[in-house]
Amino acid sequence: MSRKVIVYIASSLDGYIAAPNDDLSFLDAVQVEGEDYGYAAFYSSIDTVIIGRKTYDWVRAQLGFNPHKDKKTYVITNDSSKTSDEVTYYSGDLNHLITKLKSSEGLAIYCDGGAQLVNSLLIGGHIDEIIMSVIPVVLGDGIRLFHEKLPKAQLRLLHSKSYETGLVQLHYQVLK
Amino acid sequence: MSRKVIVYIASSLDGYIAAPNDDLSFLDAVQVEGEDYGYAAFYSSIDTVIIGRKTYDWVRAQLGFNPHKDKKTYVITNDSSKTSDEVTYYSGDLNHLITKLKSSEGLAIYCDGGAQLVNSLLIGGHIDEIIMSVIPVVLGDGIRLFHEKLPKAQLRLLHSKSYETGLVQLHYQVLK
Numbered sequence: 001m002s003r004k005v006i007v008y009i010a011s012s013l014d015g016y017i018a019a020p021n022d023d024l025s026f027l028d029a030v031q032v033e034g035e036d037y038g039y040a041a042f043y044s045s046i047d048t049v050i051i052g053r054k055t056y057d058w059v060r061a062q063l064g065f066n067p068h069k070d071k072k073t074y075v076i077t078n079d080s081s082k083t084s085d086e087v088t089y090y091s092g093d094l095n096h097l098i099t100k101l102k103s104s105e106g107l108a109i110y111c112d113g114g115a116q117l118v119n120s121l122l123i124g125g126h127i128d129e130i131i132m133s134v135i136p137v138v139l140g141d142g143i144r145l146f147h148e149k150l151p152k153a154q155l156r157l158l159h160s161k162s163y164e165t166g167l168v169q170l171h172y173q174v175l176k
Numbered sequence: 177m178s179r180k181v182i183v184y185i186a187s188s189l190d191g192y193i194a195a196p197n198d199d200l201s202f203l204d205a206v207q208v209e210g211e212d213y214g215y216a217a218f219y220s221s222i223d224t225v226i227i228g229r230k231t232y233d234w235v236r237a238q239l240g241f242n243p244h245k246d247k248k249t250y251v252i253t254n255d256s257s258k259t260s261d262e263v264t265y266y267s268g269d270l271n272h273l274i275t276k277l278k279s280s281e282g283l284a285i286y287c288d289g290g291a292q293l294v295n296s297l298l299i300g301g302h303i304d305e306i307i308m309s310v311i312p313v314v315l316g317d318g319i320r321l322f323h324e325k326l327p328k329a330q331l332r333l334l335h336s337k338s339y340e341t342g343l344v345q346l347h348y349q350v351l352k
Contacts, residue, residue: 013308013331013348014322015191029330122314132189136333136348138298140326146190150316154205155189157312157342166333168346172189172312 002102004128005050007111007118008042009145010167012135016142017115022058026137030165037133037169038161046071047107050097053077055114056087068112076117098126119147127174130155136166178278180304181226183287183294184218185321186343188311192318193291198234202313206341213309213345214337222247223283226273229253231290232263244288252293274302295323303350306331312342 010027011017018024049068056075059067066073066086073087074097082089090097101109111121121127155172162168186203187193194200225244232251235243242249242262249263250273258265266273277285287297297303331348338344
């Protein structure tokens with residue numbers, strides 16, 4: 001069985017992964033001590049991360065360090081001149097990268113966003129599972145997770161779980 | 177306590193309530209004999225329906241009859257000349273109608289779509305509860321439930337339930 005590409009992401013009920021100006025404060029309402037919504041277990045099931053350049057820069061700036069330093073991390077960019085000791089900048093063909101990763105040995109591959117990368121992967125038919133945490137809010141504006149004109153994809157619900165905070169996590173397999 | 181306005185609607189994971197050309201065939205995958213996903217119980221808890229004119233015409237044409245004949249039904253339209261024995265066409269101020277309905281005696285008020293009416297009600301702050309059935313599919317294109325530039329609204333998860341078909345029903349209270 002080849003390696004799976006899994007999107008693990010949080011969204012408002014109206015489909016935004018961030019409010020305008022990359023504002024993620026809507027996530028604060030579901031931050032509860034001792035509750036990681038399965039993230040640690042998920043994170044231990046992957047050994048590779050693919051992440052868009054803008055998202056990576058944003059997360060790195062917020063934290064002050066690379067959040068995926070224990071994983072093989074590909075940062076997808078259009079800028080072929082970028083290099084780093086910590087991550088692999090990749091500016092080549094995305095389909096080629098995914099094909100290469102899936103045909104090599106390893107654990108699952110975590111797509112950590114952003115929306116542009118998720119949509120490129122959906123268009124390429126590369127996503128195997130989607131784990132979406134639906135946050136109990138209508139944000140009204142911001143960055144939409146799903147762009148328009150995507151290919152249709154049937155899903156199979158693998159699991160769903162609701163939490164005290166009102167977060168509902170939906171775990172789907174993308175049927176091919 | 178004044179009457180509640182409740183949106184009861186089905187959506188794809190990517191937020192569409194219909195595929196292009198008003199195609200609702202994505203709902204077929206969750207049609208199972210003996211499973212109405214709580215619709216009958218919900219329907220018995222309401223006595224009034226508000227529905228957009230285009231949605232009403234579409235449903236009526238599909239069924240060949242008014243689906244809400246046992247309920248007081250307001251069809252929201254811009255055309256002030258429309259009349260009917262079966263429903264009340266309403267072309268006045270939507271806020272005025274909702275205020276009037278909420279201040280009168282009765283059971284809850286069911287908003288049966290379409291997206292345009294739901295969004296107008298969200299903008300007016302009139303929606304008290306949202307019951308959304310998430311269908312396990314990425315439709316990729318069609319009619320989006322939530323338009324852009326809506327006011328932000330915090331939600332409280334009242335209930336969630338997943339079904340064998342992979343449908344997950346999310347029931348929220350809209351916090352004011």
